[in-house]
Amino acid sequence: MDEAETEVLVVGAGPVGLTAAAELRRRGVGCRIVDRLDRPQPYAKAVGIQPRTLEVWEAMGLVGRVLDEAVPLLGQLAFVDGEPGPRLELELPAEVPYRFAALPQDTTERLLTEHLAGFGTWVERGTELLGLEQDDDRVRAELATPDGPAVLRARYVVGCDGAHSRVRRAIGVDFAGDAFPERYMLGDVEVDWDLPGGYGVRCLRRTGDGAPDDVLVCIPLPGRRRYRVSMLVPSGPEDAADGTADGAAAGEVAHGLAGGRGPDLADIQAVLDRLSPRPATAGALRWSSVFRISHRLADRYRVGRVFLAGDAAHIHPPTGAQGMNTGVQDAHNLAWKLALALRGVAAEGLLDSYHAERHPVGAEVVGRTVRHARGEADADDLTTVL
Ligand SMILES: Cc1cc2nc3c(=O)[nH]c(=O)nc-3n(C[C@H](O)[C@H](O)[C@H](O)COP(=O)(O)OP(=O)(O)OC[C@H]3O[C@@H](n4cnc5c(N)ncnc54)[C@H](O)[C@@H]3O)c2cc1C
Structure with a gap:
């Protein structure tokens, strides 16, 4: 059997693994990155890019290429039962060097992959980690x-x-954590309406007792009137088809894109007809899917020589565009510490500071997004946007 050595193995070539590998290679660390998929997924899951992530990408030497392809995210227009709610402007203090931006996750991954290739490292695709063991050295x-x-x-x-x-x-x-029972539909479409461009649009309809029972969230994407739209899957017999409350097999984590029929244009049009405050026509559907949401947090980000980053460490509702952003910042925090440890110049405890610094951030993000999903967040909380 083929046996090889490397300094760092990165498992997974999503945005977080690609960031970790690129940052390690930038510091001259020998690194291999594997992904079990033969090719990257073509989906706009994460779209909202936080200013802090743009600062990280500036440090990495990538921000110019990101901003060439992204569009500015100006704020959010909210409508409740057809009536306009508070309009949020994503304004930031002048000393913050970047604004919020929107970029589909598949483009982000392409840019990170190209950036990594600049260090002579390519993702080893169709390569799956089956298991691992560790001792004091390796x-x-x-x-x-x-x-x-x-x-x-x-x-x-x-x-x-x-x-x-x-x-x-x-x-x-x-x-530890749990799954939300709802399933959501996701689509990448053009929406023809007279609402101003560059704003996320959130439309909510409530039942008589005030609980939301219908929701539509549209996030602008680069392109002509292009949005990533998400909405609730109407509950029906399909929900219980697999015999479990959250749709995952017993013991599995129910999170991310799931099986099941994604919405077609007629489904998306029907939601727009119900919830859009203005006449709206959906067209040019590029892809669609169904997804589920859980909230879970790893209790440790490090065990010996093995570290967790991104969704491997924390998952939560997508509200506030924080999953990928938090994971990219995890990877950025970890890579320079690993580089110093490998050079033999890291202070005692430096590698432990990864958990100490990033676990509380993961806990805060999981807690905040769960509070929002349960309707407990402040209306003017900027992280409720998206
Ligand atoms: C609808 C939706 C909207 C979202 N919107 C936003 C947003 O606006 N902003 C934001 O910041 N976040 C958002 N997120 C969250 C974001 O998509 C995730 O946080 C992000 O993809 C996590 O990146 P990751 O690299 O940690 O994991 P992933 O993107 O899941 O990548 C993991 C990779 O590991 C590979 N892999 C898995 N197991 C193995 C194995 N055994 N061996 C080898 N490879 C393996 C997989 O093939 C995959 O490529 C959204 C998520 C959803 C579902």
Whole structure:
């Protein structure tokens, strides 16, 4: 069997793994990055880019290319039962160097992949981590590659393998939390209406007792009147088709894009007809899907030589555009510490500061987005936008 060595193995080539690998390579660290998928997913899951993430990408030397392809995100227009609610302007103090921006996640991943290739490193696709073991010096990772089984010995492993992380399971980290029962539909469409461009649009309809029972969220994307729209899947017999409350098999994490029929243009048009405050026509559907949401937080971000980052460590409702942004900032925090540890110049405890600094951020994001999903957030809380 093929056995090889590297300094750091990054598992997962989503936005977080790509950031970790690029930052390690920028610092001259030997790094390999694997992903079980043969090709990247073509979806605009994460769209909202936070100013702090743009600062990180500036430090990485990537921000110019991001801003060339992104569009500014100006704020949010809210409508409740057809009536205009408070209009939020995403204004920031002058000393903050960047504004909010919108960029589909597949474009973000493409830009990060190109940036990583500039360091001579390419994602090893069709390569799945099956399991890992560690001792005092190394982590031994078992991989299934297109050429057959392989073993890679790494000084450190960074698990960026998403909500269903095998790295997290291999190191026995608890991922406590729960699933929201609702399923959401997602689509990438053009919406023809006379609402101003550059703003997210959130439309809500409530039942007699004030609880939201119909919702439409439209986030602008680069392109002509292009939006990523999300809405509730109407409850029906399909919900219980798999026999579980949250739609996941027992013991599985119910989070992210799920199986099931995505909405077609007629479905999206029907939601617009019900909820849009202005006459609106949907067209040019690029893709659609169904997704579920859970809220969970890893109890440890580090076990020995293995670290967790991104959705492998924290998942939560997408409100406020924080999942990918938080994960990118995790990876940025970790990479320079690993580089110093590998050079033998890290202070005692430096690697432990990764958990100490990033776990409270994950806890705050999970808590805040869950409070918002339960309707407990302040109306003017900027993180409720998107
Ligand atoms: C509808 C929706 C809207 C969202 N909107 C936003 C937003 O506006 N802003 C925001 O910041 N976030 C948003 N998010 C969240 C964001 O999409 C995630 O937080 C982000 O994708 C996490 O990135 P990641 O790299 O940690 O994990 P992922 O993107 O899940 O990538 C993990 C990768 O690991 C690979 N992998 C898994 N297991 C293995 C294995 N065993 N071996 C090898 N490879 C493996 C997978 O193939 C995958 O490519 C949204 C999410 C959803 C569902």
